[in-house]
Amino acid sequence: MNKKLTKWFLWVGLLIAGLVAVSLFSLSVGSAAIPIKKAAGILMGSGSGTEHTILFNIRLPRIILGLAIGGALSLAGVILQGIFRNPLVEPYTLGISGGAALGVSLHILLKLNNLTGLAGYPLAGSIGSLLVIILLYGLSAKKGILKMQGLLLTGVMISFISSSLIMLVMAISRTQDLHGIIFWIMGSLEEPSWTLIKIMLSISVVGLFLSYFYQKDLNALILGDEEALHLGVDVERAKKGLLILACVLTGCSVSLAGIIGFVGLVVPHVTRMFIGKDHRILLITSYLLGGTFLILCDTLARTIIAPMELPVGVITGIFGGSLFVYALTRKRVFVGGGS
Amino acid sequence: MTGNKRIFIGSMILVLLLFVAGSHSAEARPERIVSLGPSLTEELYMLGAQDSLVGCTTYCRVPSDKKNIEKVGTVVEVNLEKIVSLKPDLVLATSLTDLRAIEKMKLLGINVIVFPTAKDFTELCGQVLQLGRLVGREKDAQELVSETKEKVAAIISKKGDRPPRTVFVQIGTKPLFAASKDSFINSVVEFAGGTNIVSGSRSGIYSREKVIKEDPDVIIIATMGLVGRSEKRAWEEYKTLKAVKESSIYIVDPYKFCGPTPGNFVSALEETVRMLRIKDE
Numbered sequence: 176m177n178k179k180l181t182k183w184f185l186w187v188g189l190l191i192a193g194l195v196a197v198s199l200f201s202l203s204v205g206s207a208a209i210p211i212k213k214a215a216g217i218l219m220g221s222g223s224g225t226e227h228t229i230l231f232n233i234r235l236p237r238i239i240l241g242l243a244i245g246g247a248l249s250l251a252g253v254i255l256q257g258i259f260r261n262p263l264v265e266p267y268t269l270g271i272s273g274g275a276a277l278g279v280s281l282h283i284l285l286k287l288n289n290l291t292g293l294a295g296y297p298l299a300g301s302i303g304s305l306l307v308i309i310l311l312y313g314l315s316a317k318k319g320i321l322k323m324q325g326l327l328l329t330g331v332m333i334s335f336i337s338s339s340l341i342m343l344v345m346a347i348s349r350t351q352d353l354h355g356i357i358f359w360i361m362g363s364l365e366e367p368s369w370t371l372i373k374i375m376l377s378i379s380v381v382g383l384f385l386s387y388f389y390q391k392d393l394n395a396l397i398l399g400d401e402e403a404l405h406l407g408v409d410v411e412r413a414k415k416g417l418l419i420l421a422c423v424l425t426g427c428s429v430s431l432a433g434i435i436g437f438v439g440l441v442v443p444h445v446t447r448m449f450i451g452k453d454h455r456i457l458l459i460t461s462y463l464l465g466g467t468f469l470i471l472c473d474t475l476a477r478t479i480i481a482p483m484e485l486p487v488g489v490i491t492g493i494f495g496g497s498l499f500v501y502a503l504t505r506k507r508v509f510v511g512g513g514s
Numbered sequence: 515m516t517g518n519k520r521i522f523i524g525s526m527i528l529v530l531l532l533f534v535a536g537s538h539s540a541e542a543r544p545e546r547i548v549s550l551g552p553s554l555t556e557e558l559y560m561l562g563a564q565d566s567l568v569g570c571t572t573y574c575r576v577p578s579d580k581k582n583i584e585k586v587g588t589v590v591e592v593n594l595e596k597i598v599s600l601k602p603d604l605v606l607a608t609s610l611t612d613l614r615a616i617e618k619m620k621l622l623g624i625n626v627i628v629f630p631t632a633k634d635f636t637e638l639c640g641q642v643l644q645l646g647r648l649v650g651r652e653k654d655a656q657e658l659v660s661e662t663k664e665k666v667a668a669i670i671s672k673k674g675d676r677p678p679r680t681v682f683v684q685i686g687t688k689p690l691f692a693a694s695k696d697s698f699i700n701s702v703v704e705f706a707g708g709t710n711i712v713s714g715s716r717s718g719i720y721s722r723e724k725v726i727k728e729d730p731d732v733i734i735i736a737t738m739g740l741v742g743r744s745e746k747r748a749w750e751e752y753k754t755l756k757a758v759k760e761s762s763i764y765i766v767d768p769y770k771f772c773g774p775t776p777g778n779f780v781s782a783l784e785e786t787v788r789m790l791r792i793k794d795e
Contacts, residue, residue, distance in 0.1 A: 207599035225601055232622055233594050260709040349696065350718055354610055365594070367617040482585050483572065493528055 183456045190463040197467050198238050201474040202230060206481035237364045240372050241473050242466035244364065244428045249423040249465025250386060251428075252439035253446075253457055257393045258417050259327060265440035266425035269311060269330030271304045273337030275429040278303020280344040280356045291371035292317055297361065297371060300430030307333055321414050361486035362433035364473050375431050379462075382424045386458050389417050393454040419481045436488050438469055441495040448502055468495065530570040543650030544604035544625075548597055549574065551608035553775045554629060557642060558606075560658055560776065563649040568598045594618055604648060632774040634701035637667070642776060662776040666705065669783055673707065679790045681708040682730040682757075685718070685768065687737065687745050692720040698774045699736065699782075706786035708732065726752055732789055733757045738744050785793060 203214045206227050217230050251266040266272070282299035311333065315326040345356055365370055392413035395403035405411050425439070442465040443457075450460050472490040479485060548569035549555040555574040558567055570576060576583055584600060587593040589610050597605065602624060607616055609630040619626045627648060632638040639659045646655020681703050683693040693699040695713040703710050711728045712720055725733075729757040733749055735742050742765040749757050757763050771782050 205595045205596040206593050211637045225599055228622055229595050229598050233598060283660075346719055355613070358590060358612065363612075363614070365612070365618065367614055367621050477595075479592070482596045483587050484591045484593055486591075 184452055186456065186460055187463070190460055190467065194242070194463055194467045194470075197471050197474075198242075201238050201470050202234050204474060204478055205229070206478070207233060209501060212503045233434060236369065236372050237473055237477075238470050239376055240364045240366055240432065241470035243372070244432050244435065245442075245465040245467070245469025246462040247382060247424040247428045247465075248435070248439035248469075249442035249446075250379070250383055250458065250463075251424040252443040253454070253461045254389075254393070254417050254421040255439075256443055257396055257454065258414050258421075259323060260396070260399070261327070262444065263440075264327070266421065266428075267434065267436065267439065268327070268334065268424075269422070270307050270333030270337060271330075271335040271422055272342040272429045272434050273341070274303040274305075274307030275300035275426060276303070276360050276434060277337045277340050277344070278306075278430075278434075279340050279359050280348075283352050283355045283359075284348045285346050294368070294371070297430040301426055304422070304426030304429060307337070308419070308426065311422075312418075316415075318429075320411055321418065323414070325511040326418075346433040358486075359433050362435035362488045364432055364435075364469075364487060366431060371431060375427060378427050379424065382420060383458065383462050385420055386417075389420075390454045390458060393417070393458075394452075397452060407411045434488065435469070435491060437491040437495045438465055441491075442468055444499060445502060463469075470493055526756045542794070544602075544648070546600060546602045546604070548600060548602040548605045550586070550592055550606060550611050551589060552630065553778075554606045554608065554645070555771045555774070556775045556777070557645055558649065561642075561646055561649060561651045561654045563651055566649065568602060569597060592691045598622060598624070606645070606648075609623065619627070626658045632698060633696050634698070635705065636777060638698075638776065640776050658776060662780060666783060669780070669787055670705065670707075675786050676707055676792070678731040679708045679732055679792075680711050681734060681790070682711050682725050682726065682728070683734045683736065685736045685772065687741055689719045690722055690725075691718045693736070694718050697772075698779075699734075699771050702771065702779065702786050703734075705783055706749060706790050708786070708790050726755065729754075729756050729771065731756050731760070732762045732764070734771075734786070734789065735763065735765045736771045739766070762789070 187341050202218070203209065203211045207226075209217075209226050209229065213226065214230060217227055225428075252264075255264045255266065255268070256262060278299040278301075279296055279305075282295055287295055287299070311326060311330055314329050315322050341356070341360075345353060348356065391401070392408045392410075395406045395408045396410070396413070398406075400410050428435075443461050446457060446461045446464050450456055468492070469487070472494055473487045475494070476485040476487045476490045479490075528677055543563075543566065545566050546550045546568045547558065547563065547566045549558060549567060549572055552571065552574045555576065557569065558564055559576075567583055569584045571587060571589050571592075572585050584596060586596045586600070586629075589608065590610060592615050594615055597619065605619060605624055605626045607626055607628045608785065609628065611628070616626055616628065629641055629645070632641055639662070642659050643655050644653070644743075646652045647657075683697075683699050683703060685691050685693050685697075685699070692712040692715070693703075694715050695710070699717075700710050700713060711725070711730050712718075733755075735745050737745065746763050746765060749755065749763050753757060761795060766782075766785060770778050770785075
């Protein structure tokens with residue numbers, strides 16, 4: 176047991192070091208060339224106007240938001256794959272992202288942004304995702320019991336319905352508004368408001384904290400509902416709590432940053448491959464790896480073809496997907512045979 | 515009491531006057547302008563403000579000898595870092611610019627002015643004047659506008675009175691996408707004496723059936739290259755169409771017809787007037 180603990184501490188330490196290294200790398204690269212030495216000086220407190228602004232008001236917010244959103248999505252992925260015992264489930268499978276996207280598209284179509292300003296986008300997104308969560312829950316909870324297969328199918332259907340509705344909105348919206356919807360759906364970590372970034376970071380850290388109340392239940396659920404029940408887990412309560420937690424994490428992420436694909440699917444798998452299936456360590460390591468991965472992808476997205484920027488989803492898809500396939504072919508034994 | 519009030523009002527008026535005078539005398543010309551729209555860049559050149567331009571998008575057409583103008587991204591995705599590092603005192607954005615980027619620049623204390631895409635000639639003239647005021651070249655802007663208006667009037671008077679012609683303007687294929695009433699191209703067609711058959715529709719996706727039923731006199735396709743030609747052939751399959759019988763299907767340069775600048779308006783108008791001419795005239 177002690178050996179295991181040491182190993183876990185090593186992993187967490189390693190991932191934190193990786194996170195810090197990637198964040199520093201991200202801080203020091205960009206189309207406005209600021210040498211690392213100078214960047215370090217600015218970070219220590221000295222520094223002139225423009226470069227200070229670029230580091231603290233343009234690069235830093237994206238890094239923090241990357242950590243918050245990458246962590247939240249990966250955590251949601253771990254939780255959902257755990258309760259559904261299905262490796263293909265990811266935060267967007269249940270249609271929460273579709274609901275958020277529909278909310279934002281309607282918001283653009285109805286020109287509500289003239290009333291609410293920029294804060295209206297995350298607001299419309301959260302309302303959309305919240306409605307989907309309520310709908311999902313209401314349709315699948317019968318007499319206090321969640322039907323997991325039904326829930327999954329309902330979620331997939333809601334996701335299809337909302338993408339058709341988004342297409343409908345796009346077809347009847349004015350040409351000038353179209354690009355707004357398309358670019359929101361593509362996802363971005365650019366967020367002007369520090370307040371919203373701080374709220375998102377708190378939500379995602381609190382989510383990580385709360386998920387630890389369920390770590391034993393998640394471990395028991397690997398064996399199946401019935402076995403978990405025999406082990407003394409209140410299966411229904413745990414599932415409901417975990418589902419709501421994952422949905423809230425996903426809903427908030429999507430409302431703020433749009434649909435950034437792949438993080439919630441790939442990161443839990445990669446973490447499981449290297450660290451094992453034990454949720455006691457899986458939750459925190461997935462969170463850290465997810466944050467690091469998204470920060471790295473965002474850094475690539477804004478530097479590869481600078482001064483132009485790519486949508487971050489392009490990089491998470493290409494980079495994450497190929498990395499995952501590579502890891503899968505190399506580490507077949509881990510996926511098939513468990514830890 | 516009344517004396518105090520009078521002094522108060524008097525001083526207020528004085529302050530106001532000073533303010534107005536101050537803002538007038540300081541018709542400051544911004545020295546570092548970043549333009550985020552190709553038409554805005556073009557208009558800056560027309561107003562003679564090109565020397566203050568320090569950044570533009572990759573779609574802006576600037577002379578190749580202007581090496582000091584940095585590219586700051588595309589029309590929709592801009593690179594904030596690049597813009598901030600250029601230390602602009604004026605950023606000209608369009609309605610296509612990412613809203614979050616605009617908000618962020620405002621938060622960072624950058625002077626951002628958004629120019630929505632001009633829908634018609636009046637709006638275009640208004641924007642040129644606004645731009646002129648912003649860059650401290652109001653006189654040039656007024657000259658440009660009156661010159662353009664004269665040219666437009668000349669074209670219209672030369673064309674004389676003609677029976678009205680119905681027009682269908684196609685700006686996209688698959689799905690068939692038409693220029694509706696809020697588009698710049700619609701304004702060109704109306705000035706040229708045409709009636710856009712789509713002007714009632716809000717969205718641009720249009721049914722081919724409806725076009726055939728309305729049977730426009732002229733079809734204008736604003737798509738270049740192979741797509742434009744194959745679209746033209748596709749229309750020519752419908753032998754009953756008036757536009758086919760009179761061979762009045764035209765392919766035009768989308769940059770000229772969709773980029774709202776005074777120069778484009780005049781040349782697009784000239785071309786459209788030619789296209790709307792009745793063949794045996």
